[in-house]
Amino acid sequence: MQITLTVNGTEYSRVIEPRLLLIHLIRDELGLTGSHWGCDTSNCGACVVWLDEKPVKSCTVLAAMADGRRVMTVEGMARGARLDPVQEGFARCHGLQCGFCTPGMMLTARWLLDHHPDPSEAEIREALSGQVCRCTGYENIVRSVRWAAEYEASERAADQL
Amino acid sequence: MSETLSSQKAYGPVARKEDARFIRGKGTFVDDIALPGMLHGAVLRSPLAHARILSIDTAAAAAHPMVEAVITGEDLAERGLAWMPTLSADVQSVLATDKVRFQGQEVAFVVARDRYSARDALELISVDYEPLPVVTDARLAIDNGAPVIRDDLGQGRSNRIFDWAAGDKAATDDVFARADVVVSQDMLYPRSHPAPLETCGAIADFDLLTDRLTMWCTTQAPHAHRTLYAMMTRLPEHKIRVISPDIGGGFGNKVPVYPGYLCAIVGSMMTGKPVKWVEDRSENLMSTSFARDYHMHGEIAATSDGQILGMRASVLADHGAFNGAAQPSKFPAGFFHIFTGSYDLKAAYCEVTGVYTNKAPGGVAYSCSFRITEAVYLVERMVDLLARELRLDPAELRMKNLLRPEQFPYTCPTGLEYDSGDYPRALHTALELAGYESLRSEQAERRERGEYMGIGISFFTEGVGAGPKHEMDILGLGMADGADLRVHPTGKVVLAISCQTQGQGHETTFAQIVAAELGLSPDDVEVVHGDTDRTPFGLGTYGSRSTAVSGAAAAVVARKVRDRARLVAAAMMEVSADDLEWDDGAWRVKGDPEQARGIAEIAMAAHSGLDLGPGVEGHLDAITVYNPPNLTFPFGAYICVTDVDPGTGQVIVRRFIAVDDCGVRINPMIVEGQVHRGLADGIGMALMQNITFDTEGNCLGGSLMDYLLPTSVEVPSPELGATVTPSPHHPIGAKGIGESATVGSPAAVVNSVMDALAPLGVKHADMPLTPAAVWCAIQDASKEVEAPDE
Numbered sequence: 001m002q003i004t005l006t007v008n009g010t011e012y013s014r015v016i017e018p019r020l021l022l023i024h025l026i027r028d029e030l031g032l033t034g035s036h037w038g039c040d041t042s043n044c045g046a047c048v049v050w051l052d053e054k055p056v057k058s059c060t061v062l063a064a065m066a067d068g069r070r071v072m073t074v075e076g077m078a079r080g081a082r083l084d085p086v087q088e089g090f091a092r093c094h095g096l097q098c099g100f101c102t103p104g105m106m107l108t109a110r111w112l113l114d115h116h117p118d119p120s121e122a123e124i125r126e127a128l129s130g131q132v133c134r135c136t137g138y139e140n141i142v143r144s145v146r147w148a149a150e151y152e153a154s155e156r157a158a159d160q161l
Numbered sequence: 162m163s164e165t166l167s168s169q170k171a172y173g174p175v176a177r178k179e180d181a182r183f184i185r186g187k188g189t190f191v192d193d194i195a196l197p198g199m200l201h202g203a204v205l206r207s208p209l210a211h212a213r214i215l216s217i218d219t220a221a222a223a224a225h226p227m228v229e230a231v232i233t234g235e236d237l238a239e240r241g242l243a244w245m246p247t248l249s250a251d252v253q254s255v256l257a258t259d260k261v262r263f264q265g266q267e268v269a270f271v272v273a274r275d276r277y278s279a280r281d282a283l284e285l286i287s288v289d290y291e292p293l294p295v296v297t298d299a300r301l302a303i304d305n306g307a308p309v310i311r312d313d314l315g316q317g318r319s320n321r322i323f324d325w326a327a328g329d330k331a332a333t334d335d336v337f338a339r340a341d342v343v344v345s346q347d348m349l350y351p352r353s354h355p356a357p358l359e360t361c362g363a364i365a366d367f368d369l370l371t372d373r374l375t376m377w378c379t380t381q382a383p384h385a386h387r388t389l390y391a392m393m394t395r396l397p398e399h400k401i402r403v404i405s406p407d408i409g410g411g412f413g414n415k416v417p418v419y420p421g422y423l424c425a426i427v428g429s430m431m432t433g434k435p436v437k438w439v440e441d442r443s444e445n446l447m448s449t450s451f452a453r454d455y456h457m458h459g460e461i462a463a464t465s466d467g468q469i470l471g472m473r474a475s476v477l478a479d480h481g482a483f484n485g486a487a488q489p490s491k492f493p494a495g496f497f498h499i500f501t502g503s504y505d506l507k508a509a510y511c512e513v514t515g516v517y518t519n520k521a522p523g524g525v526a527y528s529c530s531f532r533i534t535e536a537v538y539l540v541e542r543m544v545d546l547l548a549r550e551l552r553l554d555p556a557e558l559r560m561k562n563l564l565r566p567e568q569f570p571y572t573c574p575t576g577l578e579y580d581s582g583d584y585p586r587a588l589h590t591a592l593e594l595a596g597y598e599s600l601r602s603e604q605a606e607r608r609e610r611g612e613y614m615g616i617g618i619s620f621f622t623e624g625v626g627a628g629p630k631h632e633m634d635i636l637g638l639g640m641a642d643g644a645d646l647r648v649h650p651t652g653k654v655v656l657a658i659s660c661q662t663q664g665q666g667h668e669t670t671f672a673q674i675v676a677a678e679l680g681l682s683p684d685d686v687e688v689v690h691g692d693t694d695r696t697p698f699g700l701g702t703y704g705s706r707s708t709a710v711s712g713a714a715a716a717v718v719a720r721k722v723r724d725r726a727r728l729v730a731a732a733m734m735e736v737s738a739d740d741l742e743w744d745d746g747a748w749r750v751k752g753d754p755e756q757a758r759g760i761a762e763i764a765m766a767a768h769s770g771l772d773l774g775p776g777v778e779g780h781l782d783a784i785t786v787y788n789p790p791n792l793t794f795p796f797g798a799y800i801c802v803t804d805v806d807p808g809t810g811q812v813i814v815r816r817f818i819a820v821d822d823c824g825v826r827i828n829p830m831i832v833e834g835q836v837h838r839g840l841a842d843g844i845g846m847a848l849m850q851n852i853t854f855d856t857e858g859n860c861l862g863g864s865l866m867d868y869l870l871p872t873s874v875e876v877p878s879p880e881l882g883a884t885v886t887p888s889p890h891h892p893i894g895a896k897g898i899g900e901s902a903t904v905g906s907p908a909a910v911v912n913s914v915m916d917a918l919a920p921l922g923v924k925h926a927d928m929p930l931t932p933a934a935v936w937c938a939i940q941d942a943s944k945e946v947e948a949p950d951e
């Protein structure tokens with residue numbers, strides 16, 4: 001079957017097998033390997049991307065379901081050379097070690113801050129609780145998201161001046 | 162050490178060089194690599210835990226239009242590859258030829274043009290099995306009448322793999338006979354799995370024209386793998402290149418050679434094309450190396466006033482169907498004999514029996530140094546049980562028995578020599594950080610209100626940095642690490658190291674080590690690793706050995722460069738080399754420190770036409786090989802505060818206080834990150850993670866829906882502290898930190914839960930302390946209270 005979707009602002013048309021998973025389309029067909037595959041069972045969240053406006057676990061989404069829709073992956077987070085504050089926060093706060101879970105964590109964090117710009121530590125932990133990190137013990141991921149929240153708050157304050 | 166202390170300007174919480182690629186999604190993991198014409202492999206696995214293979218029919222799979230090869234054990238046997246050596250002097254089936262011995266064992270390998278077709282073709286292979294009796298419990302496997310799993314080893318073999326003992330039995334018996342108090346306890350350290358987020362995988366690319374094999378592989382030890390592939394395939398080693406690109410976590414899981422890697426190699430040899438094999442999560446959990454699975458009986462002897470006199474341990478070690486234990490010590494139970502822990506006792510004796518069962522082979526040191534996690538858990542539980550028996554505070558009992566600073570270097574009763582330590586200081590620091598006195602008061606108040614709050618302490622001694630030649634090797638390979646430092650004319654340097662990062666930040670930490678020695682910025686140092694064609698030989702990253710061994714090599718090779726630079730600096734300043742001293746990042750004229758040359762200007766001169774004097778080669782490049790004289794011994798004091806709901810059995814970890822002493826800290830930010838990780842790991846092992854089997858050998862932990870890993874809501878925000886006791890034998894006084902928290906934390910969690918449940922009479926329950934396990938322990942204890950005569 002043929003599908004057309006927009007990934008990180010670029011439109012792609014591909015003829016696919018109906019059973020193809022979205023994560024495999026993104027990684028193997030489109031060559032965007034920043035999104036990872038980790039578990040098959042929607043437990044780990046290494047494959048999180050945005051489908052339209054929401055984070056989804058792309059290992060349990062069929063590529064066919066993305067037909068006509070927009071996908072954002074980690075490769076689409078930065079605006080040119082300008083990193084998303086969430087990316088900046090992860091680098092500043094040592095929010096990653098092996099880097100395998102990082103794209104999924106950052107995409108969920110981006111969604112959280114878009115909908116909840118000043119989350120508490122508990123709210124950040126709750127938002128990320130569907131994803132697994134084996135390296136950081138989560139502490140520095142939480143700090144990274146808080147850093148981004150505070151940075152964006154200061155940016156908003158500066159805009160209002 | 163004075164040399165070390167003067168050169169640490171480059172140490173500190175430097176931001177990681179690695180992060181730039183990872184935060185942009187630009188890392189390169191094995192499965193990210195796509196080579197032209199690459200094929201995909203998939204493994205057919207046994208659904209049964211013990212069965213004879215009567216026949217394998219691959220005709221339909223081979224006829225699949227997208228399939229390029231189907232490989233069975235018979236095909237491998239023609240190449241002498243149906244079996245491979247393990248890292249523990251056993252052999253392991255690559256693809257089964259005679260029997261399958263655990264559920265998930267490798268039976269056939271399909272190579273197809275795409276990932277999905279390879280999986281489809283697995284369904285077309287028909288295997289006729291004759292089921293055999295299964296044994297999954299080590300205690301039953303050792304019985305005379307148990308089904309013999311390893312009949313391949315010859316007639317009359319039982320499931321017993323080894324019997325090993327350490328310590329002085331007679332002296333220990335004597336101490337026990339004279340003791341006022343003896344406490345004993347059976348405990349299981351359950352089977353766990355490291356479960357790195359990236360599973361294991363490889364791309365084998367065999368060039369039929371040049372006979373050259375390039376292997377991209379998720380390995381923690383690229384050089385060891387190269388040698389092993391050469392030994393197994395009989396390809397000449399100089400024709401093999403192993404590349405270990407970005408690795409998505411290892412934790413011991415990625416040390417061994419797995420059958421899938423060899424199948425990918427054979428697949429590439431047969432097709433002449435690159436073959437990628439990446440296991441799925443169930444394959445990872447069900448077939449690659451597990452950890453622990455130790456049935457332990459501990460005994461501790463003491464005087465009535467709490468002087469610990471001796472320890473005894475008797476262990477049944479479940480190694481699964483093949484002894485694939487990835488541990489390089491010359492002792493079959495690794496360093497389990499460190500089970501006397503951090504205490505000053507008179508005698509100790511342990512015996513360990515290894516057993517085959519119909520379970521996946523292993524085991525690996527899951528974020529620990531070779532069975533030290535099991536040993537620490539045993540001794541720390543026993544000390545807590547003793548404290549309860551003697552009605553002493555567990556902190557007080559530990560303080561009374563900890564080794565004192567003046568006892569180091571200390572040879573423990575089973576023969577390991579601890580290099581350095583100030584244990585009481587670490588425990589004091591942790592108690593202060595925790596506010597121990599007020600925690601005990603709060604606990605008393607809560608108990609009045611019927612609330613179950615626990616405070617658990619664990620004090621651990623690790624032994625890392627594998628390893629000294631007299632104690633360790635891998636299939637005859639000693640455990641020295643090379644380092645190669647190239648200094649470019651403009652003073653920028655490239656350090657090539659043999660160990661491989663799986664997230665530990667070597668590209669940053671090792672740059673800091675070299676920068677500190679040469680008076681450079683870490684930005685001036687590029688670190689090359691993970692490619693056997695570009696790096697010197699060494700045995701890789703596990704058992705917290707990177708900083709302890711390769712880190713030492715990096716410092717030593719930098720000092721060699723510095724020594725070479727001294728001769729050039731002398732020529733530049735027209736003075737004798739003897740008149741120069743290294744200070745503040747430059748060679749300076751003694752008595753006239755303004756007359757100085759830094760590495761950058763010396764490097765340019767070393768490449769110039771300057772007459773350097775007789776016998777001075779020019780250039781500054783150097784190589785070294787570092788042979789560790791001993792292990793290093795990091796230690797720490799951990800305190801875990803839990804709240805337990807006796808109605809549901811749920812455990813909440815409210816606080817975790819961790820004071821670690823890993824010697825000199827090169828990058829404290831990375832050190833703390835490593836501790837954060839290990840604490841989460843320990844909480845996971847203590848409360849959630851468990852790979853169990855039913856009596857038919859079905860793995861009950863074969864997906865992340867069943868094998869529960871801690872998430873952000875199970876793990877508290879940790880409270881860290883540090884003491885610094887340098888290692889006296891390490892060139893920069895560092896000890897290694899990668900695994901301390903995994904080793905030390907499970908006992909603190911379990912001690913905390915047992916402390917919470919003390920008013921209910923619960924003394925011990927095995928990990929993982931799931932709500933069901935805790936609830937059952939409470940019920941069992943209440944039955945004992947009701948029926949005291951039984």
